[in-house]
Amino acid sequence: MQDQDFTDDFRTQFELLMRLRRDVRRFRTDPVDEAVLTRCLDTFRLAPSVGLSEPWRVIRVESEAARAAALENFQHANEKALAGYSGDKALKYSRLKLSGMQEAPVQLAVFSDETTNKGLGLGAGTMPEMRRYSVVAAITLFWLALRAEGLGLGWVSILDPEQMKRDLAVPDDWSLVGYYCVGWPEEMSERPELERAGWEQRSARLHIETR
Numbered sequence: 001m002q003d004q005d006f007t008d009d010f011r012t013q014f015e016l017l018m019r020l021r022r023d024v025r026r027f028r029t030d031p032v033d034e035a036v037l038t039r040c041l042d043t044f045r046l047a048p049s050v051g052l053s054e055p056w057r058v059i060r061v062e063s064e065a066a067r068a069a070a071l072e073n074f075q076h077a078n079e080k081a082l083a084g085y086s087g088d089k090a091l092k093y094s095r096l097k098l099s100g101m102q103e104a105p106v107q108l109a110v111f112s113d114e115t116t117n118k119g120l121g122l123g124a125g126t127m128p129e130m131r132r133y134s135v136v137a138a139i140t141l142f143w144l145a146l147r148a149e150g151l152g153l154g155w156v157s158i159l160d161p162e163q164m165k166r167d168l169a170v171p172d173d174w175s176l177v178g179y180y181c182v183g184w185p186e187e188m189s190e191r192p193e194l195e196r197a198g199w200e201q202r203s204a205r206l207h208i209e210t211r
């Protein structure tokens, strides 16, 4: 397949998909079809990874106990984060909804295996964080694939990663990349929720410096 096989229509649609990808915190509780979820999860296998190390490790968080522990972890970290703001910012922060963990039908904890032998260390010798970046690259594909199905993903990082590792009993040499809520969005917008809440603005343009 060559580049010219992609049509202008496809490029327009692809740009739309990227523009409409949102971080979602408000989910309906309806279940997600397993076949659709599997199709989206399959995109991990298409992702780039340093040395082809494929360091992503995905835990599906299903049990009541595991979900309760994850939610408690978030709530605790979120209270601590709130305490770091004062005045107007604290009030604004307290009004933000920063996870859909109470509603999302599918929840995943995704880790990077920091000591995988796959790829024989190629590309990660001087920069071992490349394994974590590889996992982020895979998440981005997953995020777009979900959006193409009408599903939403919410990235949760307001967490104590070591507590999460203990609660999910994962190997010590895995590091948490994120906790992901997946499901049907209550609404979709062209604008990030943090923009609509007056917290932060998306930049109007990419600033590139030349050396």
Ligand SMILES: Cc1cc2c(cc1C)N(C[C@H](O)[C@H](O)[C@H](O)COP(=O)(O)O)c1[nH]c(=O)[nH]c(=O)c1N2
Pocket (backbone or CB within 6 Å): 021, 022, 023, 024, 025, 097, 098, 099, 155, 156, 157, 158, 191, 192, 193, 194
């Ligand atoms: C690494 C990382 C970590 C987080 C996020 C994103 C990324 C990339 N985002 C989502 C973030 O707020 C969102 O992407 C931006 O506000 C831009 O909005 P859209 O993603 O374009 O809708 C996020 N959102 C949230 O509500 N709770 C969170 O803990 C996090 N953590």
